[in-house]
Amino acid sequence: MTITKNLTSWYSNSKRDLPWRKTKDPYRVWLSEIILQQTQIKQGLPYYERFILRFPNVYDLANASEEEVLKLWQGLGYYSRARNLHATAKYVAYELNGQFPETCGGLLKLKGIGDYTASAIASICFGEPSAVLDGNVYRFLSRYFGIDTPINTSQGFKVFKALAQDILDDRDPEKHNQAIMEFGALHCTPTNPSCDTCPFQNTCVAFAEGKTSELPVKLKGKKPEKKYFNFLVFLSDNETILEKRKGKGIWKNLFQFPLVETSKSLKVQEVQVLVDQSELLSNTVSEIYLYNEDDIVHKLSHRHLYTKFWIVLTDKLPVEGVNWDLVKKYAVPILIGNFLETFNFQEVLKE
DNA sequence: AATTCGGGGTG
DNA sequence: CACCCAGAATT
Known part of the structure; x- marks a missing residue:
């Protein structure tokens, strides 16, 4: 598909050099994905490095105390991620003989792994053709196809998940998933996207209609x-x-x-x-x-x-x-x- | 379907 | 100030 071709071509030239992209070890990929939930790479990267240094494999993490895991997580926020990370490490180490499940369905049963993370690990580590849907993908898809369904609703999830899956290239789901996220993070950015150099300039609905700043649509939350x-x-x-x-x-x-x-x-x-x-x-x-x-x-x-x-x-x-x-x-x-x-x-x- | 979980960064 | 970030779990 031409979308994948554009994305992966752009990705090959513009991707960042990140440590979790140098491995297919499910432990490392899983750790990176948990750390990066609702967290920018710049903020999460040093935490990833410290976790890998202190806990090189799932047994090291499983054998640690929760206090130590939380201390290493300090400052990153959403601390249920750290508690679930530790619980899942113990489960994988002691109940699954150190082996992570190799399918989306199996991964989804683990604490702290939801739809996004299961698809990410399954596609990156095991080549399963399951499309990731994160904030970057929402943004790219909503603009490219000109869809104004609010992304933070259950209907929005259904619509965009189906679309993401539809355009997924089954021949290389890992590269497709990585590319679409990276493109959203670096090129199709929330504000001031690089439309002037965009490989999708001719086919992007939002660009054609001048609506890039209006998409994606997100329902406003309550005030703090x-x-x-x-x-x-x-x-x-x-x-x-x-x-x-x-x-x-x-x-x-x-x-x-x-x-x-x-x-x-x-x-x-x-x-x-x-x-x-x-x-x-x-x-x-x-x-x-x-x-x-x-x-x-x-x-x-x-x-x-x-x-x-x-x-x-x-x-x-x-x-x-x-x-x-x-x-x-x-x-x-x-x-x-x-x-x-x-x-x-x-x-x-x-x- | 909505709310609740953190903290840092941007314009 | 509002909005965003490689979301998941709970209500």
Whole structure:
């Protein structure tokens, strides 16, 4: 098909040199695909290198602790990817004798592998003719064929998945899949696509109709919700308190300072009241002050976190503490990690 | 069918 | 500021 020919020809000349393209080891391809979910290559690449260095094969990853995997994942976000990565490594190592499934259907049963990732691994490693559908493919197809069905709907998925599969070249599904994604990433870009040098200029519907900036169509999401986070940074001798986040929500299994979430911004007196009311803390806290004058606004895709770090000096910690020298060993949200980089507990203790 | 999961980068 | 990124799991 002429589309594939144009794509693969362009790809041969313009593709980036990326480490996971030098191998068909399912472990490495799988790792790269998980890291790159909703993540730009520039951001994911150093994580991939560190993971391969520390865990050269699936057994190394399987034998690690979840804490270590999360620590290595710190800063990359969507931490369920790291937890599922670890769970799947253990499953493949111990239940599948170290062998990844070789079909889309088999891969789909693994935690953290959905339609896109299954198609990617199956086509790249095992030559299965299954079309990948990611943000790049949505963009190219919607423009080339002039389709305005919203891409973030179940109908959009059906329409574009069928189209992607339809134009897939079964003779070399790996190259076709790689090429269409790379083309979307480098050439048919979200803004300012390189239409003037595009091999599809004569046949692209969006270009002919001047609609490249209107495609793909995406339904707008809700506005981020505001939340107010108050972290209590305890200081007692050389120790502080870290808690592991439990349950379902954001940052599950990562560590943080004790958190007080409120519906509005707190004042120091209100924090003082909270501490005074706590039986565990009564009469042990000598001083409380706000570390950051202005709220640190941490922006997630669905939430804006207005954050205050409260320094709480105490004679005695209410629970078992963590030595400050060990704090950096824990996997923490980058919001906490950034604070730790600027905070010097020894300076504070001197005063 | 919608929502919930992070964080960094762009214009 | 809005939008995007080699999406998946849950509700």
